[in-house]
Amino acid sequence: MLTVPKPYPKEFRDDVVNVARNREPGTHLKQVAADFGISESCLTNWMKAADVEAGVKPGNTAAQNADLAAARRRIRLLEQENEVLRRAAAYLSQANLPGK
Template sequence: MPKPYPEEFRRDVVAVARKGNAPMKQVARDFGISEACLHNWLKEADIEDGNKPGLTEEESAELR
């Protein structure tokens, strides 16, 4: 299993991807991650921000 990326790095990558100045493929390449990884981070960020339905990390932790 690959080593997880720091949360700050994830937030920075998501912020750059959301600006929309470059295609997702290019953003992923620039940061050295896969497109699938970037897609997952964007999806998780949308849930955390309340833009999409789903359990936040905090809610998920409470259920455990």
């Protein structure tokens, strides 16, 4: 069974990004990532996300993504409720037809 690793705490991610941004010239991201026990691609993703959160790069922030996910869940629920009501109305209109 595949297990999903727990996400690193935000403070840890922020600290690693800060160290990566303030690294000494000649130090590669790969080395910074290895020092913290993460992959280079993970560090790169954290740095991109930090840039979006800071408004340096365009994109959705974590808060916007959470709002979007909540809105999608709400839309899905409303669509399901609408379908139930549509079917109930169709059933009840058939039951009230003359001759039945």
